[in-house]
Amino acid sequence: MKLSEIGEFGFIERFAHRFEDLITPPAMGIGDDCAIFPANELYDYVFTTDMLVEDIHFIRSKISPFNLGHKALTVNISDIAAMGAKPVGSFLSIAIPANVEVEYLDELMEGYHQLSQRFHIPLMGGDTTRSPEKLIINISVIGRIGKNQSRLRSMACAGDIIAVTGFLGDSATGLKVLLENHKTSWLTDYFVQCHNRPNAAVEEGIWLGEQNGVHAMMDISDGIASDLKHILKASGKAAIIETDKLPISGQLIEYAEAKRLNIIQLATSGGEDYQLLVTIKDSEFDSIANAFKKRFNKPLYPIGQIEEGKPQISYFNNGEPTSEPGSGFNHFV
Ligand code: ADP
Numbered sequence: 001m002k003l004s005e006i007g008e009f010g011f012i013e014r015f016a017h018r019f020e021d022l023i024t025p026p027a028m029g030i031g032d033d034c035a036i037f038p039a040n041e042l043y044d045y046v047f048t049t050d051m052l053v054e055d056i057h058f059i060r061s062k063i064s065p066f067n068l069g070h071k072a073l074t075v076n077i078s079d080i081a082a083m084g085a086k087p088v089g090s091f092l093s094i095a096i097p098a099n100v101e102v103e104y105l106d107e108l109m110e111g112y113h114q115l116s117q118r119f120h121i122p123l124m125g126g127d128t129t130r131s132p133e134k135l136i137i138n139i140s141v142i143g144r145i146g147k148n149q150s151r152l153r154s155m156a157c158a159g160d161i162i163a164v165t166g167f168l169g170d171s172a173t174g175l176k177v178l179l180e181n182h183k184t185s186w187l188t189d190y191f192v193q194c195h196n197r198p199n200a201a202v203e204e205g206i207w208l209g210e211q212n213g214v215h216a217m218m219d220i221s222d223g224i225a226s227d228l229k230h231i232l233k234a235s236g237k238a239a240i241i242e243t244d245k246l247p248i249s250g251q252l253i254e255y256a257e258a259k260r261l262n263i264i265q266l267a268t269s270g271g272e273d274y275q276l277l278v279t280i281k282d283s284e285f286d287s288i289a290n291a292f293k294k295r296f297n298k299p300l301y302p303i304g305q306i307e308e309g310k311p312q313i314s315y316f317n318n319g320e321p322t323s324e325p326g327s328g329f330n331h332f333v
C-alpha cells in the first residue's frame with residue numbers, strides 16, 4: 001500500500017493508539033500541537049518537534065539561510081504558542097550534505113539565534129550529521145505553562161466563536177510567487193517575506209491562554225480547511241465558516257485581482273500562515289476581542305462558529321451556503 005492512500009494522519013492513526021496506555025494522565029501524547037508533561041503543582045511542560053526537509057518544505061535557492069534558520073524555529077515555537085505556553089528551550093538536529101558551506105550554516109544559525117534571542121529561548125542541544133544530498137533540519141522545543149492551562153484541540157464547545165489572529169493566504173501566495181517565478185514587485189516581495197520569514201504568535205498565544213473564555217486553540221500550518229477539522233474531530237463538533245469574514249490583507253486583495261487568484265482557496269487551504277485558530281465562548285468573545293485589540297493593536301478576527309454535529313465544516317458566503325474551497329495541504333497526495 002502506498003502512503004498516499006492513507007496520508008500522513010492515516011499513518012499516525014495506525015500506531016498512535018498502541019502507545020496510549022503507556023501514558024499516565026494528565027500527561028498527554030500524540031494528537032495535539034504539543035505533548036504535555038506535568039512538572040509540579042504549578043507547571044506543565046509542553047513539547048513539540050517538527051522537521052524541515054529540503055525540496056519538501058523549502059527550496060534552498062528560494063530562501064536565504066538566515067530566513068531558513070529563523071523559519072525552522074518559528075514553525076516549532078508556533079506549536080508551543082498554540083498551547084498557550086511560553087517557549088523555554090530548543091534542540092536542533094541537522095543533516096548536512098557536502099555542498100552546504102560553513103558560511104551558509106553560519107547564516108542559518110544567525111537566523112536561529114536572532115529569534116531565540118528575541119524570545120529568550122536557549123538552544124540546549126541537538127545532533128549534527130552528514131546527509132547524502134538534501135539539507136534536513138529537525139527542531140524540538142519545550143514550553144512551560146500553568147498547570148492544566150494548556151489549550152487543547154478537544155476543548156471547543158458548541159456556540160463558540162471561531163477566530164484567527166491575523167491575515168490568511170499571504171504565505172501561500174508567497175509560495176506561488178516563488179514556484180511560478182512571478183515577476184518581482186513590492187507586492188511579491190511582501191508575500192515572499194510572509195512565506196520565508198513567518199512570525200509565530202508567541203505573545204498572542206500566551207495571552208489567549210490566560211483568558212478563561214478561550215477554549216480550543218491550535219496554530220494554522222496547513223490551512224483552516226484542514227486544521228479546523230482537527231479541532232472538530234478532537235471536540236466532536238461541527239463548524240460553520242463565513243468566507244466573507246476571513247481576514248485578507250490589502251496586498252492579497254490587490255494581487256489576486258491582478259493575477260486572478262482564488263483568494264478564498266489561498267486563505268483556507270494554503271497553509272503556513274502560522275496564525276492561531278481559537279474558539280472562544282460566545283458571551284465572552286466581544287470583551288476578549290476588545291482586550292486583544294488593546295494589547296496587540298490588531299483585531300482578533302471572528303470567522304465562524306462551532307455547532308453540535310459531525311466533525312465537518314459548512315461554508316457560507318454572505319449568508320448563502322457555498323462549496324468547500326479546498327481541503328488543506330497534504331504531504332502525500
Ligand atoms: P503540527 O502540525 O501541529 O506539528 P502534525 O499535524 O504534524 O502537528 O501532527 C499531528 C500529531 O501527530 C501531533 O501530535 C504530532 O506530535 C503527532 N505525530 C506526527 N508524526 C508522528 C510520528 N511519526 N510519531 C508520533 N507522533 C507523530
Ligand code: MG
Nearest residue numbers: 033079219221
Ligand atoms: Mg500545530
